Amino acid sequence: MSKKVKVRFAPSPTGDLHVGNIRTALFDWAYARHTGGTFLFRIEDTDTTRVTDEYINAAIDTLKWLGLDWDEGPEVGGENGPYLQSKRLEIYAHWAAKFIEQKDAYFCYCSPEELEAVREAQRAANVAPGYNGHCRELSSDQVSAFKSEGRAGVVRMRMPEGGTTFTDLIRGEMAFDHKFVPDFVLARADGSPLYTLAVAVDDILMKVTHVLRGEDLLSSTPRQIRVYQAMGVAIEDYPVFAHLPFVMGADNAKLSKRNGEVSIAWYREKGFLPEAICNYLALLGWSPGDDRENVTMKELCELFTVEKVNSSPARFDMKKLEAINGDKIRALTIDEFLKWTLPFLIKAKVITGTAEEIDLVKRALPIIQERIVMFSEVPAMLKFLFVKDFVIEADSLAKVTDSAAKDVLKRSLKELEPLVDWTHETIEAALRSSLIEDMGLKPRIAFGAVRIATTGSTISPPLFESMELLGKEASLSRISAALAL
């Protein structure tokens, strides 16, 4: 009775995969892993005008980057392939022909203009819009008349009287009256399949047991089920449906650049960890049930069930994603942190990647680890250690040029010059005894001046550690340079 679970993620890559897509993919994947089932990845590229190879490759790349590995699909193959719908055209053509033959479907010769006119009239008359069944029972004379006009027919599914019911794992019993599910098109006039045909055929042929997908597809479910019927599939072999709630932007609108940014590629460039993205996304519409929120991919697999997914939409909150990312970054070992960070430093041209640079970066990472929320912040934070033409930020300049600051810098220079052992402990001891104890200055004021002189900014990693990393020579020359301003 308990079939092995097979969940599929089947995006139509008409652009970069976005937050909503990935949340769906994540749930698909987690459910497959949770049940010990298989995760199938299929590309729905029946809309040839909108899907491109570039997007398909980007989708594959994004999934891999996130660690959502699939058992069947592009690159890995599988016994139910191919996994690109554009490579399965003859399969769909076969079923379309069969449906016609069985009279489950029929050719419809209405032109787009005629259909639009009908919809227009329906709207005006305040009736449920939809195909009016015009070509349902065409005589052979009528058909040849259309053909002689040069019209090619689309394949349209015949929706029988009655209704469709099914159980949605998230929403419970669903019932749709066919009065509101008009006959729909399965294949274009040129024979190419539409989503309505391809999804249903593939889910059955690929033996998918669970369809977890966006809520927007809820009302098209009766159409999928109609295709299963026409295919002669037994009810117990229909996949189970679970319609996931939407992920929306900060306002109630769709996610956009203004309220969160949609493309996963963007988050990758900003320096978010795949695990943080997955962790955060998992919390959108699902929760472990207890108070824990920081979950690893492993824990997610152990805990995730569709039944615990809620039915209401969630708003995307960048702040919380950042908080989670910061937590995950702090939990990284220095070597891991280094591995993630290096590409950002190189891309920002802070370093070129020499062994000496990497060594210095590695020594500097501990003092910035708890100060960043994403890797893209690292270059700005460590830049002062590498710049050849050191300059003090314009905003901070005034604070090192007044006489009080000059006094601090002069004294610092004098105390630091004789230091043989250049460590943050010795630097701190020297400056504390002279600036704070002798001169009686407030630490904030005294160290502030030194900070600006050596790091170029009022905001920096801890001062003494920064100076240690910078080295004695550079530290002293920067202080001297500041004195000369």
Added chain:
RNA sequence: GGCCCCGUCGUCUAGCGGCCUAGGACUCUGGCUUCUCAAGUCAGCUACGAGGGUUCGAAUCCCUUCGGGGCUACCA
């Protein structure tokens, strides 16, 4: 317009008839800590959309209403 889905703090959520004067997290505000910024820590603000039922008892069940969203393609 029609059909469908959804409705707990600003946000994500816990809650599945009494454990709730509603818990956690993020945000925000204030304090502590402190060489800046962070991190850490303590405290605080703030929610069951509304109205009717059912019940000894409702955030939890039912109805209505209002609000939000989706679908209504030869897109998916």
